[in-house]
Amino acid sequence: MNAIxxxxxxxxxxxxxxxxxxxxxxxTAAGTVTLVRRFPLVMQQVYAVGVLTLLIIxxxxxxxxxxxxxxxxxxxxxxGAEDSLGLLVALSLVxxxxxxxxxxxxxxxxxxxxxxxxxxxxxxxxxxGMEMMAVDPVKRVIAPRxxxxxxxxxxxxxxxxxxxxxxxHLVGVGLLGVDAGAFWSQMQSGVDFQEDIMSGVLKSLVFxxxxxxxxxxxxxxxxxxxxxxxxxxxxxxxxxxxxVLAIDFIMTSLLLTEV
Amino acid sequence: MNRKTLELWVGxxxxxGLLAIAMLAFKVGNLATADVLNxxxxxxxxxxVGGLKAKSPVTMAGVRIGRVSGISFDNGKYQAVVTxxxxxxxxxxxxxxxxxxxxxxxxxxxxxxxxxxxxxxxLKDGDExxxxxxxxxxxxxxxQFLFGKASETPTNKK
Amino acid sequence: xxxRRQKSPSGSSRKKTSGATVPSSLPAGDILxxxxxxxxxxxxxxxxxxxxxxxxxxxxxxxxxxxxxGKTTLMNLIGGRLKPTAxxxxxxxxxxxxxxxxxxxxxRKRMALLFQTGALFTDLSxxxxxxxPIREHTKLPEPIxxxxxxxxxxxxxxxxxxxxxxxxxxGGMARRVxxxxxxxxxxxMIMYDEPFTGLDPISKGVIAKLIRELNxxxxxxxxxxxxxxxxxxxxxxxxxxxxxxxxxxxxxxxEVQKSGSEHxxxxxxxxxxxxxxxxxxxxxxxxxxxxxxxx
Numbered sequence: 001m002n003a004i005x006x007x008x009x010x011x012x013x014x015x016x017x018x019x020x021x022x023x024x025x026x027x028t029a030a031g032t033v034t035l036v037r038r039f040p041l042v043m044q045q046v047y048a049v050g051v052l053t054l055l056i057i058x059x060x061x062x063x064x065x066x067x068x069x070x071x072x073x074x075x076x077x078x079x080g081a082e083d084s085l086g087l088l089v090a091l092s093l094v095x096x097x098x099x100x101x102x103x104x105x106x107x108x109x110x111x112x113x114x115x116x117x118x119x120x121x122x123x124x125x126x127x128x129g130m131e132m133m134a135v136d137p138v139k140r141v142i143a144p145r146x147x148x149x150x151x152x153x154x155x156x157x158x159x160x161x162x163x164x165x166x167x168x169h170l171v172g173v174g175l176l177g178v179d180a181g182a183f184w185s186q187m188q189s190g191v192d193f194q195e196d197i198m199s200g201v202l203k204s205l206v207f208x209x210x211x212x213x214x215x216x217x218x219x220x221x222x223x224x225x226x227x228x229x230x231x232x233x234x235x236x237x238x239x240x241x242x243x244v245l246a247i248d249f250i251m252t253s254l255l256l257t258e259v
Numbered sequence: 260m261n262r263k264t265l266e267l268w269v270g271x272x273x274x275x276g277l278l279a280i281a282m283l284a285f286k287v288g289n290l291a292t293a294d295v296l297n298x299x300x301x302x303x304x305x306x307x308v309g310g311l312k313a314k315s316p317v318t319m320a321g322v323r324i325g326r327v328s329g330i331s332f333d334n335g336k337y338q339a340v341v342t343x344x345x346x347x348x349x350x351x352x353x354x355x356x357x358x359x360x361x362x363x364x365x366x367x368x369x370x371x372x373x374x375x376x377x378x379x380x381x382l383k384d385g386d387e388x389x390x391x392x393x394x395x396x397x398x399x400x401x402x403q404f405l406f407g408k409a410s411e412t413p414t415n416k417k
Numbered sequence: 418x419x420x421r422r423q424k425s426p427s428g429s430s431r432k433k434t435s436g437a438t439v440p441s442s443l444p445a446g447d448i449l450x451x452x453x454x455x456x457x458x459x460x461x462x463x464x465x466x467x468x469x470x471x472x473x474x475x476x477x478x479x480x481x482x483x484x485x486x487g488k489t490t491l492m493n494l495i496g497g498r499l500k501p502t503a504x505x506x507x508x509x510x511x512x513x514x515x516x517x518x519x520x521x522x523x524x525r526k527r528m529a530l531l532f533q534t535g536a537l538f539t540d541l542s543x544x545x546x547x548x549x550p551i552r553e554h555t556k557l558p559e560p561i562x563x564x565x566x567x568x569x570x571x572x573x574x575x576x577x578x579x580x581x582x583x584x585x586x587x588g589g590m591a592r593r594v595x596x597x598x599x600x601x602x603x604x605x606m607i608m609y610d611e612p613f614t615g616l617d618p619i620s621k622g623v624i625a626k627l628i629r630e631l632n633x634x635x636x637x638x639x640x641x642x643x644x645x646x647x648x649x650x651x652x653x654x655x656x657x658x659x660x661x662x663x664x665x666x667x668x669x670x671x672e673v674q675k676s677g678s679e680h681x682x683x684x685x686x687x688x689x690x691x692x693x694x695x696x697x698x699x700x701x702x703x704x705x706x707x708x709x710x711x712x
Contacts, residue, residue: 047265051272090287129536132496134525135553155276162279193288
């Protein structure tokens, strides 16, 4: 009996928090209007979430592409279809791995940093101080970060996929001797701009909104102590990863049935 | 962090990201090849288009000269009407050329192949190709093959 | 403003009243902050129980009390960051809990709260920290903004530190920068939350001098919330003592220090035992627990 009541309470509090997060997102979205004339704020955040995440994205993308090249070659060569290696690498990256792995890395690198930063601002009374100076912290602190995340994510995902294709080329053509012409021409005839590339970009846009939203909300909602900030940072990574994988499944099934 | 350096980095980042999207679109994807310039449109009727889709390539002598821009169904003649966009560079295609739906490889994607005719006049915008050959449907071929075998056997016994 | 301050709070009328707990009879027109019978409840715990106080315009008023007696809650109530469970809070004639967000923000532009930690923005330099409210609320051209900011930094003696980051400042310097930021919009009132806590004697003296000077030169109404008796009494015109969620003593600092009330005496003299118990309340006695083996 008690266990069921506990379950109910946990469910209700989770629901309540989700509702608060939704309201928070709406408030932030409304706050982005004022950013038009304060673009330097967004620029600063694009640097923090985009440029500083770039290195890990590029290195990971290269390795993922190289592994795809190796694994794909070993499978395809059994069917004598190693000429399709380029297509396999490109499609996997553009449709799935690019947006998803980028979002996961983003959550770990940029998302956790956002949560920790905002949580610490709250713990050191900077948020409260801003409120007392009649400055809305949602507009001044949260909105630029959300916008920056939404800008940075698709660019990062595209860079990930692009360097991944180059990594696949490096291994497939350079190491395993797949014909370079076949590698590129099979890829070009098989990868559709609208269906594959744009759906990947759309995915990464959605992931950008979700990951940044979770990160800023966790930070803003954190218990203002060092322990609370640590917990919130942890939550950001866990919730973002789960959300990205679940949304990826939903979006993939929707995009595929649409075709 | 100096404001100028920050702006420079963000600018580089955005430029690199856009470049990556462009590379994906043109080098990885088919945006470059799918684009047919100054296209003119020709039509052809087929009894069966098989697995032909919009954006499938249109080739002549194995070279891509255009793409399928649309497939519709003619309710009067019970035929498929395939509209194709042909690149403006290829103006001198004889008007009596024939179009067939072919398959690249055994199970590959389907495309439209043009065979040149001998006419002095050339295809122009809005023309229709009169001689067409439909897609080969594997099940039908197997069916015909079996049917032929079946009808052969009794005559042999006679 | 200055003249009025010297006339009314430390004027002759109150000197004649002997008991510290006698309610003051201040003229209504002079009251900037009026807190009436405020109750505040946090998750079942009563932090404030019917607290009332008045802050005269242009004065330095001290609110003293032990840790956890609800002083900070009171500041947050006056600043509109919390809504009281019951009671009225009027600032400059406006009822703070009933204000819309826009109106509240307009009111807050005219008051400042100096946080215990200073609450400087860690990613901005000292100069940018002080410039922050101006940049947010006005479109002042850069040369004028520069002049205003440097003037305020000069007031707190830190013009030379303008390019430092907050992490490079000592506690006392950080609080002075925060003070410069608080006065940069020329507010009518500043609330100081524990301005002396954690500072060395020199920094304490500097902050005390600044609070006094700002009040005298700019006529800023000041509310000093502190448990630092000596420093606070030195600079304030009038003092309230908060305990147990309500006012337990008030008067000029001299009167409060002389008060015969047991409660006030304990706080002013720093006695471990008194009306405020040394022991955190327990349900059972220690001896009983020992006997029962529950320790």
